Amino acid sequence: MTERRHDRKFVRTFFTSPTALEGEDDSAKMIRSASGLRGMQAPDVWVPDNEDATAPSMRDEGVENIIEVVSENGADFPGEIHPRVVWHRDSPETRYQCLQHLLELADPANGAIEHLDGFVIPEVGDIDDWKKADEFLTIVENEYGFEEGSIAMSVIIEAGESELAMGKLRDEMGKATNNLERLFLFVDGEVDYTKDMRAITPAGDLPPWPELRHNTSRGASANGCIAVDGPYDDIRDVEGYRERMTENQAKGMLGIWSLTPGQVVEANTSPLPPEEGSWLLDDGGDQVELTDEGDTQVYEGDRVSLEESGGEYVLRVGGDEQHLDEDDLREELLGMAQYVPSMDDIVDSMEEFEEARDAGTGAIAMERATTLRIDGVEVDLSTDRMWDEATYQAAMTPVTLFQDVYEHRPDQHDDLAEMYGEDVVDRAMDVGA
Structure with missing residues (x-):
C-alpha cells in the first residue's frame, strides 16, 4: 500500500448537506445545523454540497453561505471540511464557474479558508481533466500565497473515463507539471455512473456496481488515497446500509457517503471492532x-x-x-x-x-x-x-483505524470509552507502538 499523504489515514463518513435552500428564511439552515454536529453524529469529512444538493440558481448564494457558516463555526467542527464545488468534464462554462467559486471560498479576507481542508470535484473525466482541476487549485494557491499542493482535492468517480483515469495516476503523480499529490478521497457516484454507462435494470433501481467499488478501492490504495462508497439513498433501511458497509470493508473501502446524521452514526461505528465477541x-x-x-x-x-x-x-x-x-x-x-x-x-x-x-x-x-x-x-x-x-500486520488494520479515530476525533473519546472501557482503549492505543 502506498504511503498516505494526508493526516487522516481513514475516513469513515462523508456527509453532504445543501448549501442553500430556496424559499427559506435562512437559506443556510442545513449547513448551519450540520456545522453543530458533534461526537458520533459528526462525520470525519463534512461536505457542504454546492453541486447536486443545491439548485443551480442558488449556487452563488451557496458559496456565500459556506463562507458565513464556516468562518463562524468551522474552528469548532471536529471533522474535516471539504466543500463540493461545481465541475464538469464536458463543460468549460461550468469549470469557469468552479474557478470563480474557488477564488471566493479561498480568499483569506472572507475568513473561511483557514477552516477548509480541501475541495470535492465532481464529474471528472480522463486524467487530463483531473489535471485541469488540480491546476485550478494551484492557481488559487498562488493567487493567495498558499503553498502549492496545500489544498486537498477529492474527486467523485461518476463515469467510465474517471474510473479508467485511476489506473493512470501512478504515471502522473510527482511530475513537476502537476500537484496531483494533493489527491485525498476517491468517492463513488453510482447514480451518475449508471447514467454514463447507460445501464438498465428491470425495476429501474441502481445496479450494485461491485466492480466500481473494487476499482475505486484499488485505485485509492495504489495512489495513497482513501476510497469512499457512494450514497445509500434508502435512509430507512439501516440493515441494508450495514450490509453494504460490510461488503465494502472486505474490499478495503472503509468509508461511505452518509445522507443523514443517523447514517453518520452507523458509518462511524461500523468499521470499528465490536464491543463484544x-x-x-x-x-x-x-x-x-x-x-x-x-x-x-x-x-x-x-x-x-x-x-x-x-x-x-x-x-x-x-x-x-x-x-x-x-x-x-x-x-x-x-x-x-x-x-x-x-x-x-x-x-x-x-x-x-x-x-x-x-x-x-x-x-x-x-x-x-x-x-x-x-x-x-x-x-x-x-x-x-x-x-x-x-x-499481525493484517490484524493491525482495525486497531490502526481505531488509533486514527482516537487521534483525530477527540470529540468521540467519551463514546469510545463507553463502548470499550477505558482499559481496552488505553491498551489499543499502545499496541503497535
Whole structure:
C-alpha cells in the first residue's frame, strides 16, 4: 500500500448537506445545523454540497453561505471540511464557474479558508481533466500565497473515463507539471455512473456496481488515497446500509457517503471492532449469531438440526442431511462456525504476539475454543490459528483505524470509552507502538 499523504489515514463518513435552500428564511439552515454536529453524529469529512444538493440558481448564494457558516463555526467542527464545488468534464462554462467559486471560498479576507481542508470535484473525466482541476487549485494557491499542493482535492468517480483515469495516476503523480499529490478521497457516484454507462435494470433501481467499488478501492490504495462508497439513498433501511458497509470493508473501502446524521452514526461505528465477541453459524442461508451462555454457544434457529444415535450423528442443514461420526461432525461444524473477535480479543492477541516476538519467537498458535449446542446435542470445537508477522500486520488494520479515530476525533473519546472501557482503549492505543 502506498504511503498516505494526508493526516487522516481513514475516513469513515462523508456527509453532504445543501448549501442553500430556496424559499427559506435562512437559506443556510442545513449547513448551519450540520456545522453543530458533534461526537458520533459528526462525520470525519463534512461536505457542504454546492453541486447536486443545491439548485443551480442558488449556487452563488451557496458559496456565500459556506463562507458565513464556516468562518463562524468551522474552528469548532471536529471533522474535516471539504466543500463540493461545481465541475464538469464536458463543460468549460461550468469549470469557469468552479474557478470563480474557488477564488471566493479561498480568499483569506472572507475568513473561511483557514477552516477548509480541501475541495470535492465532481464529474471528472480522463486524467487530463483531473489535471485541469488540480491546476485550478494551484492557481488559487498562488493567487493567495498558499503553498502549492496545500489544498486537498477529492474527486467523485461518476463515469467510465474517471474510473479508467485511476489506473493512470501512478504515471502522473510527482511530475513537476502537476500537484496531483494533493489527491485525498476517491468517492463513488453510482447514480451518475449508471447514467454514463447507460445501464438498465428491470425495476429501474441502481445496479450494485461491485466492480466500481473494487476499482475505486484499488485505485485509492495504489495512489495513497482513501476510497469512499457512494450514497445509500434508502435512509430507512439501516440493515441494508450495514450490509453494504460490510461488503465494502472486505474490499478495503472503509468509508461511505452518509445522507443523514443517523447514517453518520452507523458509518462511524461500523468499521470499528465490536464491543463484544460473538460466534456465528452458517445455516445454509445466512450467518446466524449464536446465543452466548458462557462457555456454550447455542443455536436456536430452525434451519440446522442435530441428532445423536449410537455414536453417529445426523446433521441437517436446510434440505441437506449428513450422517457423520464425531470427528467428521466436528470438522463440519468448524467449517460452519466463525468467531467475530471484539476489540478486547484483538488487542489480547496482538499483545500476546508482540510479547512472543520480542522474546524471539517468530510465530505462535492462537487457540479459540467453545462448546456448540444444537437441539440439546453439545460438541466441543477448538481451532488453532498461526500468527506470524504478516498475520499481525493484517490484524493491525482495525486497531490502526481505531488509533486514527482516537487521534483525530477527540470529540468521540467519551463514546469510545463507553463502548470499550477505558482499559481496552488505553491498551489499543499502545499496541503497535
